[in-house]
Amino acid sequence: MIDYDFDSVIERRNTNSIKWDYTDKFFSVKDILPMWVADMDFKSPRPVIEAVSEVAHRGIFGYSGIPQSYCDSIIGWMKRRHKWEIKQEWLAYSPGVVPALHVLVNAFTEPGDQVILQTPVYYPFFHAVTCGNREILDNPLRLEGGQYVMDLEDLERKIGPRTKMIIICNPHNPISRIWKEDELRKLGEICMKNKILVISDEIHQDIVYPGFKHVPFAALSEQFADNSITCTAASKTFNLPGLQTSNIIIPNPALRSRFTERARAYGVPSPNMFGVAATEAAYRHGEAWLTKLLEYLEGNISFLAGFLSRNMPGVKLIQPQGTYLMWLDFRDCGVSPNRLANFIRDDARVGLEPGKIFGCKDDGFERMNIACPRSILEEGLNRIAQAIKTRQAD
Ligand SMILES: Cc1ncc(COP(=O)(O)O)c(C=O)c1O
Structure with a gap:
């Protein structure tokens, strides 16, 4: 039922x-x-509750891994819901998107570097940037005709030699915009030209209202995929954030190995077996x-x-x-x-x-x-x- x-x-x-x-x-x-x-x-959803209950009833909560069926469920979801064909080797586990952002800032910037944020934005982004002595380069969104837009002129004006990364939020929390393809393309081109790595937080990707379509940044071109890291999870969509499971999608192998090596250095643990079971059940049956x-x-x-x-x-x-x-x-x-x-x-x-x-x-x-x-x-x-x-x- x-x-x-x-x-x-x-x-x-x-x-x-x-x-x-x-x-x-x-x-x-x-x-x-x-x-x-x-x-x-x-x-x-009931299948998620059942999957978690099944794990609970086994009664042994030892360390767990990432089963093939889990990866398949993510690949299937991205393809069906977002028309994005991801490869299994692109997937990396993180206990959450926020922990992943901390690792990413640490892995791909140096103290004193600038990371672009588009305010108003989900506030844990600020700490992810500043706690390791990186600087926030603020590129505020503009409220225009009752809706927010990116200010790409302001962005181009502000970019300097120490600007190394942007963290975008797509869909954007808290102003609830879904970025359009042409907005993302323009942003992506600016980042390519200036060698700025794009971190795309797409944790809200599935909560989209009629008339709008979520466009994964990395799905727009091979170059963008190569120059970006996408943070996803089933947690917002299916109400699982307490199960600490997110999926970081990294097509570029050099970026991927740097992320996994740095995540290990940060002590990122083996996956939460409840989170893995819940995510797979949600993506398969939710x-x-x-x-x-x-x-x-x-x-x-x-x-x-x-x-x-x-x-x-x-x-x-x-x-x-x-x-x-x-x-x-x-x-x-x-x-x-x-x-x-x-x-x-x-x-x-x-x-x-x-x-x-x-x-x-x-x-x-x-x-x-x-x-x-x-x-x-x-x-x-x-x-x-x-x-x-x-x-x-x-
Ligand atoms: C944009 C955004 N990123 C990340 C998170 C939290 O992610 P996690 O719980 O996986 O760390 C939230 C939660 O509200 C969010 O809105």
Whole structure:
């Protein structure tokens, strides 16, 4: 039996969930409705739960490896879903995309080198660059006509002799853009010309809304494949991030051996046997569930958009093209932008993530995770709308 119930509220408090049980650590308050860190309040597809249960029931949790069937499932997924034919030898394991980014920065740049980031962006990118004394070269995205675009002129102007790497985010968290082929091609050409290695974080590749198509950067040409490393996982798509399993795709053999050698030096462990089983089951048997998930998320987006226009016309949704992370512009809602983050936390009692932490230059933006039952989404929106009304009445 396949379970497509996304409406049921599953109690996640007291389950050792970062999102629900550790808000005091991240927001300094306990009693807020958490709509922040990027995991979903939905159960994974039944075949995934069964595969993980099977491993659990064996009762022996020794070191594990990467079976052939696991590689085949990834190769099949990339081909079916993204029209990208990858070869088995291109695959490298990492316990997560973030750990892989740390290894990649260490492996392919030197202290003092610059790594380009396109802000606002997933904030662990910042630490991956700076913790080994590399510099961030900020190439901010531009908000143009209600949507974000890459500023490639700014990029070309800023590139210097120490600029060695760019980390792109495709689909882009938190502004939920799916980069188009021509945007990626232009970016890729600039990087080729300037010998800049492209790291493409494609962890959100499967959460794509109608009218948009995820284009793997490396699938665009052999040269791009040769000059790039793609970070993927089944974790966002099927809600497996606690199982610490990601797949780093490296077509260029020299880059690949440098990555694996450096990962070993970092002490990257043997794979998590639960993560391997879950990923394979998801890629083999999760497609129907994903179709239903995407429909449900689209429903949540329509609900969110309708709610905003009816009850909070001063809050604008940047139209999402992918991901379940919504980027909201609160600048016209009547709350002073520089006090917005505290207002959302203390007055509305909702756990959103402020734009500033993603490197957004303007105050007044917040990221909202809508991968939750609609009733939770409604509760979060009601809390914010009520707090704005009370503030306006003061
Ligand atoms: C763009 C991006 N990359 C990486 C991650 C985390 O990856 P992992 O849990 O595999 O380290 C996230 C999680 O939200 C993300 O949004």
